[in-house]
Amino acid sequence: MVEQESKGGLFLVATPIGNLEDITYRAVKTLEEADLIACEDTRVALKLLNHLGLKKKLVSYEKFSEEEKKSYLLDLVATGKKIALISDAGMPGISDPGEILVKEAWARGIVPVVIPGPSAFVSALVSSGLSAERFFFQGFLPKGKTKERLDILKELEEIRATLIFYISPHALVKDLEVIQEVLGNRNGVLARELTKYYEEIIRGSLKDLLQVAEARNLKGEMVLLVEGFSVKKEELPIEDQYQLYLDLLENRGYKAKEAIKEAAVRSGGRRNKLYEYILRKKEEENGK
Numbered sequence: 001m002v003e004q005e006s007k008g009g010l011f012l013v014a015t016p017i018g019n020l021e022d023i024t025y026r027a028v029k030t031l032e033e034a035d036l037i038a039c040e041d042t043r044v045a046l047k048l049l050n051h052l053g054l055k056k057k058l059v060s061y062e063k064f065s066e067e068e069k070k071s072y073l074l075d076l077v078a079t080g081k082k083i084a085l086i087s088d089a090g091m092p093g094i095s096d097p098g099e100i101l102v103k104e105a106w107a108r109g110i111v112p113v114v115i116p117g118p119s120a121f122v123s124a125l126v127s128s129g130l131s132a133e134r135f136f137f138q139g140f141l142p143k144g145k146t147k148e149r150l151d152i153l154k155e156l157e158e159i160r161a162t163l164i165f166y167i168s169p170h171a172l173v174k175d176l177e178v179i180q181e182v183l184g185n186r187n188g189v190l191a192r193e194l195t196k197y198y199e200e201i202i203r204g205s206l207k208d209l210l211q212v213a214e215a216r217n218l219k220g221e222m223v224l225l226v227e228g229f230s231v232k233k234e235e236l237p238i239e240d241q242y243q244l245y246l247d248l249l250e251n252r253g254y255k256a257k258e259a260i261k262e263a264a265v266r267s268g269g270r271r272n273k274l275y276e277y278i279l280r281k282k283e284e285e286n287g288k
């Protein structure tokens, strides 16, 4: 157990996700008082500091140098220096460097101080119109590695909470395709360029969003929110249950028995009814 002993020294400072006016008073004060600011991209940090009229010493702290730089920064904290950690946008540690530094800080008995502020997923969630009562933050799906992407999505499939994805603009179409394929054509929301000039929130089914993404070749920073899993209380029409069964069988590689079981659970229908219907269909298809 680590009890809080020292406070101060390492400050996790949230910065705007687009509109520079979203910086908090406390963030400005903390940056002003810091001896050193650790940041991802020094050019991005400079833009913010220039906007605030601050001239500060910067050190780059990015994903690939976290391990190497953490000791340097925490040694400085140990000598009484104030270190502020910022990322290119939003909250450090959320799909951005920070976690490794914070873990090491705790290991050394240094209690980090958070200076809260914008984060893209919270802003997207509360403005999406989807349930914010329960949500699951996935962040970015792994790039390219098909099996890893599918495995993660299968894990998310039955979560009864709004699912939140960060999307790289060049991966939008591919991500939407695979998400729709695994989770089905659920309702979704694409929150784009939040707090910026081209801010836009697009709502529709995942297929609708895919169509818009392709037609408009959407670019910029985006958060995708997807409605959580819900078992229908009323039974789906038997044809829809059959379709669900076929989807599970064909797209998801289920065995016939598992697919019937699963389709029955998801549709709220009865397994034996679906089974009889499948047999009838097969007989019809075989022209009997």
Ligand code: SAM
Binding pocket: 017, 018, 087, 089, 090, 091, 092, 093, 094, 095, 096, 118, 119, 120, 121, 165, 166, 167, 168, 169, 191, 192, 193, 194, 195, 196, 221, 222, 223
């Ligand atoms: N630390 C950040 C936070 O707290 O939200 C996230 C950093 S992550 C590297 C960048 C991703 O966040 C983008 O690819 C996008 O998915 C999302 N994002 C950042 N700014 C955004 C904005 N203004 N509008 C929509 N999404 C944004």
